[in-house]
Amino acid sequence: MSTSGVPSVDEIVKSGIPVFGGEPVRRKPNRRKKAVPYGLASSGVLWLLVFFVLPSFYMLYVSLSSGLLGTQQFTWQWSNYTSQITEFQSQLIRSLYYATVVTALTLVVAYPLAYWIAFYGGRRKNTYLLLLLLPFFVSFIIRTVEWSFILADNGFVLGTLKNWGLLPKSFKVLSTATAVIAGMAYNFLPFTALPVYVALERIDPKLLEAGKDLYANPATVFRKVIWPLSLPGVFAAFLLTFVPAVGDYVNSALLGGLHTTMIGQIIQSRYLNLDYPRGAALSFLLMAVLLIGGIAYAKALGTEDVLETAAR
Amino acid sequence: MTERDQQPVDPALLRGLTQRRLSRRDVFKYAGAGAGALSLSSILAACSSGGTSSSSGTQAIDWNAKPNGIVHFANWPLYIDKEKNAQGQIVHPSLEQFTKDTNIKVDYREVIQANESYFGQIQPQLAAGDSIGEDIIVITNGQILTRLMQLKYLVPLPKDKRPNFDQYGGPAIKNPAYDPGNQYTMAWQSGITGIAWDPAQVAQLRPSNPTITSINDLWDPAFKGKVGMFGDTADLPNTGLLAIGVKPEESTPDDWQKAADHLTAQKPLVRQYYEQNYINALSNGDTAVTMGWSGDIFQTNLGNPTQLKFTVPPEGALIWTDNMCIPIGVQNPVDAIMMMDYVYKPEIQAMIEDYNNYICPVPAAQAIIADPKGINDPTVANSPLVFPTASMVKNLHTYRVLTDAETTQWNDIFQPVYQS
Numbered sequence: 058m059s060t061s062g063v064p065s066v067d068e069i070v071k072s073g074i075p076v077f078g079g080e081p082v083r084r085k086p087n088r089r090k091k092a093v094p095y096g097l098a099s100s101g102v103l104w105l106l107v108f109f110v111l112p113s114f115y116m117l118y119v120s121l122s123s124g125l126l127g128t129q130q131f132t133w134q135w136s137n138y139t140s141q142i143t144e145f146q147s148q149l150i151r152s153l154y155y156a157t158v159v160t161a162l163t164l165v166v167a168y169p170l171a172y173w174i175a176f177y178g179g180r181r182k183n184t185y186l187l188l189l190l191l192p193f194f195v196s197f198i199i200r201t202v203e204w205s206f207i208l209a210d211n212g213f214v215l216g217t218l219k220n221w222g223l224l225p226k227s228f229k230v231l232s233t234a235t236a237v238i239a240g241m242a243y244n245f246l247p248f249t250a251l252p253v254y255v256a257l258e259r260i261d262p263k264l265l266e267a268g269k270d271l272y273a274n275p276a277t278v279f280r281k282v283i284w285p286l287s288l289p290g291v292f293a294a295f296l297l298t299f300v301p302a303v304g305d306y307v308n309s310a311l312l313g314g315l316h317t318t319m320i321g322q323i324i325q326s327r328y329l330n331l332d333y334p335r336g337a338a339l340s341f342l343l344m345a346v347l348l349i350g351g352i353a354y355a356k357a358l359g360t361e362d363v364l365e366t367a368a369r
Numbered sequence: 370m371t372e373r374d375q376q377p378v379d380p381a382l383l384r385g386l387t388q389r390r391l392s393r394r395d396v397f398k399y400a401g402a403g404a405g406a407l408s409l410s411s412i413l414a415a416c417s418s419g420g421t422s423s424s425s426g427t428q429a430i431d432w433n434a435k436p437n438g439i440v441h442f443a444n445w446p447l448y449i450d451k452e453k454n455a456q457g458q459i460v461h462p463s464l465e466q467f468t469k470d471t472n473i474k475v476d477y478r479e480v481i482q483a484n485e486s487y488f489g490q491i492q493p494q495l496a497a498g499d500s501i502g503e504d505i506i507v508i509t510n511g512q513i514l515t516r517l518m519q520l521k522y523l524v525p526l527p528k529d530k531r532p533n534f535d536q537y538g539g540p541a542i543k544n545p546a547y548d549p550g551n552q553y554t555m556a557w558q559s560g561i562t563g564i565a566w567d568p569a570q571v572a573q574l575r576p577s578n579p580t581i582t583s584i585n586d587l588w589d590p591a592f593k594g595k596v597g598m599f600g601d602t603a604d605l606p607n608t609g610l611l612a613i614g615v616k617p618e619e620s621t622p623d624d625w626q627k628a629a630d631h632l633t634a635q636k637p638l639v640r641q642y643y644e645q646n647y648i649n650a651l652s653n654g655d656t657a658v659t660m661g662w663s664g665d666i667f668q669t670n671l672g673n674p675t676q677l678k679f680t681v682p683p684e685g686a687l688i689w690t691d692n693m694c695i696p697i698g699v700q701n702p703v704d705a706i707m708m709m710d711y712v713y714k715p716e717i718q719a720m721i722e723d724y725n726n727y728i729c730p731v732p733a734a735q736a737i738i739a740d741p742k743g744i745n746d747p748t749v750a751n752s753p754l755v756f757p758t759a760s761m762v763k764n765l766h767t768y769r770v771l772t773d774a775e776t777t778q779w780n781d782i783f784q785p786v787y788q789s
Contacts, residue, residue: 127492127520128773148788205646209653216654227594231655232641314641318788326788329485330512330602330780 113344120337129334137338145323145339149346152320155238156302162242163249163298164291171254171290172283186254193247201240201311205231208312232314240308248297256290257283295354300347430702432527439474440704443503445691446479448558450724463720467711473704481506484513491696495522500698504705507557507691510547511603511768512776514554514692519773523553524695530706531555533713541762542690542730546618547770554692555709558727561754561765562604562687564680565651565661570595574657581658584612584682588631589658593638597650597659600642600787602780604687605632607768608660609783611685617769625782632786642787651677663754681754681761688728688765719744722755729755 123134142149174185192200207214208230218224230236260283268278306321313319320343327336454460464475481487487508491501508514517523534555542556564581572579575591587596599605607617609628620628640656648665650656663679670676693709695702712718713730719737722729723744729735737743739750749755757765771779 125516125773125776126489127496127516127522202646202649205649206653209649209655211654229594229655231650310644311646315636315639316789323788326602326784330776330784331485331488331516332777332780 116337116341119333120335120341122334124334126331126333134334137335138342141335141339141342145320148318148323149320149343151317152303152305153346153350155234155241155319156299156305158238159241159245159302160249160295160299162238163246164253164294166242167246167250167294168253168287168291171250171257175254175257175260182258186251189250190247197244198307198311201244201308204236204240204243205311208236231312232317234313234317236312236314237309237317237319240312241302241305244308245298245302248301249294252293252297253287253290256287256293260286292355296351300351303347304343428524428697428699430524430699432530432703432706434703436471436473436704436707437701438472438704439476440505440701440708441476441478441503442505442708443478443480444505444507444557445481448479448507448691448725449477450720463712463717466717466720467708471707471711473707475708478503481508484509484511488513488516492522495520495697498698500700501696502700503696504699504701505693505708506696507693508554510545510554510690510692512771514694515547515770515772517694517696518548518553522697524697524699524702525552526555526695526709527706531710531713533710537713537715537718537731537733539730539732541688541728541757541765545690546767548692554694555713556730557691557693557712558722558725558730559688559690560727561663561681562599562608562660562689563663564658564682565648565663565666566658566678566680567651567654567656568676568678570654570657581678581680582682584608584684586658586682587660588612588635588638590638592658594640595655595657596635596638596640597647597656597661598632598635598639598642598787599647599660600644602783603689603768604660605642605787606779606783607687607766609786610769611682611687611766614684616685617687617766620769622775622778622782625779629782629786632783636786636789681764683764685764685766688767690767723749726752726755728757732756 118131119129120137121131121134122129123132123137124130170189174182174189178185206212209215210229210231211219215224215228215230219226219228264282264286265278268282273281303319304321304324306319306325309317309319309322320339324336324339324343327333327339449461450463451459451461461475461477464477468474487506491506494501508517528550534551538556542559544550545554545556548554564584564587566581566586568579571581571592574595575589586592587598599608606625606628609632610617610620610624613624613628613631615624615628641650643650643659647656647659647661648669651659651661652669661679666677666679695705695709699705712721715731715733715737718729718731719734722731722734723738723746726749735750735756738746753761769779
């Protein structure tokens with residue numbers, strides 16, 4: 058008690074006497090309430106821990122080892138990283154380049170597609186979406202192998218054109234970078250179209266009407282209203298297309314040729330030859346490049362919360 | 370090389386020589402491809418055990434003990450005779466005969482799809498000295514088999530417990546370079562890597578000489594942009610060694626570099642370094658001449674008007690062998706060695722061989738397959754690719770056997786050839 062006989066705030070709090078009347082504040086339910094979000098997140102966190110963080114640490118450990126599977130030893134082998142960077146820099150750059158072209162291509166094709174379905178699909182939206190996805194019910198490998206039949210040097214398409222004299226005899230599509238990029242663009246199209254569609258579909262039509270009321274022509278409405286609002290979708294599309302495209306090792310193996318080797322193929326053959334340490338080092342490098350690139354891209358877009366928006 | 374060997378071989382003779390590779394290898398190679406390299410590698414890394422080499426200590430095996438009455442046999446798919454019994458079930462007559470003769474049941478499972486991925490699966494248990502649940506596994510000679518031996522993951526075989534092998538095993542598979550004295554392995558079947566070609570295209574591109582007779586034809590500028598090679602660390606390097614006139618088995622690192630240089634010089638002519646898809650490229654006309662497995666050619670000719678050809682060049686070709694071996698931690702070793710030896714009985718091998726049509730490990734099976742009163746299948750019995758002639762056997766080479774350090778050196782020399 059203070060000298061004046063009136064308790065100070067501190068003392069009241071310590072004494073547990075209710076200040077505003079009623080019963081003292083019970084802390085238990087409060088704590089439980091606070092725990093709810095953590096509880097809900099726990100399955101996700103656990104998933105991330107078990108299937109991402111732990112394997113990543115293990116991969117880091119393996120990447121600093123030397124030897125082949127079975128005789129691996131942890132030796133702080135940093136040279137795994139340095140040697141792989143110098144040796145496979147051209148394949149890494151090529152993969153990033155291919156993936157950039159692929160992402161740009163798929164966006165150019167997918168955006169109008171998604172736009173049309175979102176704004177003009179009417180009641181049949183779901184049918185159109187199903188049509189978009191229909192080819193992808195067939196295994197991705199089979200579809201890619203089919204392209205190697207369709208585009209064969211003397212196959213149905215090129216063979217016919219050559220017979221008509223429209224193409225020189227030596228003309229080829231397969232075994233070129235064009236074939237690899239086209240194959241990937243084809244394979245990744247739905248991964249680009251769907252997120253863009255989701256973003257466009259969410260735009261309130263009233264916003265477009267408001268734009269028109271304010272004397273904006275259709276182009277301006279698109280530039281000022283639709284495009285900015287679809288950006289999260291575009292960013293998600295970029296992530297879902299670019300990241301797997303960089304690591305892709307199937308299209309190049311099936312459709313590519315002499316100088317189209319991608320970093321994914323190198324990593325794959327490292328593992329197949331039991332060279333886990335250097336395979337892990339390359340995987341880690343690739344992951345680092347993609348993470349740094351992804352974050353830089355998010356910053357460059359000027360929307361730091363774009364990831365959050367994209368996830369919404 | 371005899372004239373017969375250079376003639377285009379009757380496609381029927383090529384049946385099956387390597388056909389299983391098509392079904393076996395590609396499935397796993399591309400499985401989960403969509404997941405991307407990132408997740409693939411983290412999964413692989415998570416599955417592997419990075420421990421150091423640990424042999425589980427020597428397991429004392431009493432080879433004179435009584436058999437347990439069961440043997441677990443892990444093999445590749447489509448690799449043993451089968452037929453439907455009266456109840457409509459699929460059975461393996463050779464294995465049924467074994468059970469009848471020995472009272473040992475066979476738990477036969479077609480679980481091996483690729484050497485590398487299978488090794489990845491069993492390595493953690495083997496490193497820990499645990500049983501992998503199999504008594505016999507079948508592994509192709511090459512880097513994986515060598516590793517299994519080096520890491521002491523295989524049980525040395527009792528040499529006095531395989532009388533049929535000693536008596537009937539052929540010269541092509543006895544005492545191989547990768548396992549002197551057959552200490553750990555006994556051949557299941559073998560196959561040849563040679564040159565496959567499209568006669569129509571070859572005639573068009575090189576009218577002066579429309580047949581492929583030599584390994585050097587793969588280096589002929591007439592076929593620029595139409596040559597197919599394998600993108601791997603076994604067939605491609607060893608073929609390169611044969612092309613520079615070096616026996617792969619006796620090659621030195623200097624030879625490897627020379628072979629790699631020779632292969633690099635070939636690059637302007639090469640269309641692509643293929644995996645399984647080389648056979649599509651050849652049948653679609655993308656390539657005219659390609660490295661190939663003979664069995665694939667037969668399969669393609671079955672449903673295709675273009676009759677592709679296969680040549681075993683006089684400079685030598687590669688023979689690869691799938692080997693039965695016993696992993697450490699084995700539960701039924703006596704049953705296992707009995708099974709392994711049993712398939713060397715000519716009459717049993719004839720049953721298996723007439724289905725498989727690979728290179729037969731038992732020359733004496735030839736007469737039984739040819740016998741009009743027996744199996745009566747002269748096409749298979751007379752094929753030099755199932756029962757190679759003595760001159761052919763002399764011309765067949767095995768992959769270079771590599772130690773740990775050599776493996777890394779070898780791969781570092783040859784991988785840049787096909788990965789650019």
